[in-house]
Amino acid sequence: MSKTILITGGARSGKSALAERHALTLASQAVYIATAEVRDDEMAERVALHQARRGDEWRTxxxxxxxxETLRKTDGCGVRLVDCLTLWLSNLMLGGHDWQDAVQALAAALPEQRDPVVIVTNEVGAGIVPENALARAYRDASGLMNQIIAAAADEVYLAVCGLPLKVKPNEQHAF
Structure with a gap:
């Protein structure tokens, strides 16, 4: 049975490593769906570190x-790990795409997936209010996206110091 697991957390909280370990508890082989675009040396180094950590059980x-489209094409190939939604969001926003429609379509498609999907995203709204309009728009869009995907997910974890804190499912309260 398929399920969607969302893992969020701050920078360097260990969310990607947690997601990789969790995905491999669901299957011995997994598809790593990478959303990063390598545009500078720092990003190239980050991608290389992620790749070095993964073994032969991963197809990227x-x-x-x-x-x-990638989730639909890889459904039936086993567990998929999406790393990460916030990079995907920045790609959409910087490319002038309708990120709101894309997020809504993703949320609607997740319950239709046959194979599990583990998704990594950043929790970017816990810091100071950004100084410029683009950064504020990104922070706001990220927060809305995370709320929409978390609502569609079966389980949500917050990564803190490399440890997972389960935040959904919890007993639902009416507020």
Whole structure:
């Protein structure tokens, strides 16, 4: 039975490593859906570190923009790990795409997936209010995206110091 697991957390909280370990508890082989676009040396180094950590049980598919299409094409190939939604969001926003429609379409498609999907995203709204309008728009879009995907997910974890804190499912309260 398919399920969607969302893992969020701050920078360097260990969310990607947690997601990789969790995905491999669901299957011995997994598809790593990478949303990063390597545009500078720092990003190239980050990608290399992620790749070095993963073993032969991973097949990597690059999807900087076409995440929904990639999920549909890889459904039936086993567990998929999407790393990460916030990079995907920045790709959409910087490319002038309708990120709101893309997020809604992703949320609608997740319950239709046959194989599990583990998704990594950043929690970017816990810091100071950004100084410029683009950064504020990104922070706001990221927060809305995370709320929408978390609502569609079966389980949500917050990564803190490399440890997972389960935040969904919890008993639902009416507020």
């Amino acid at each position: 598919v690059h999807a900087p923009l076409n995440l929904l």
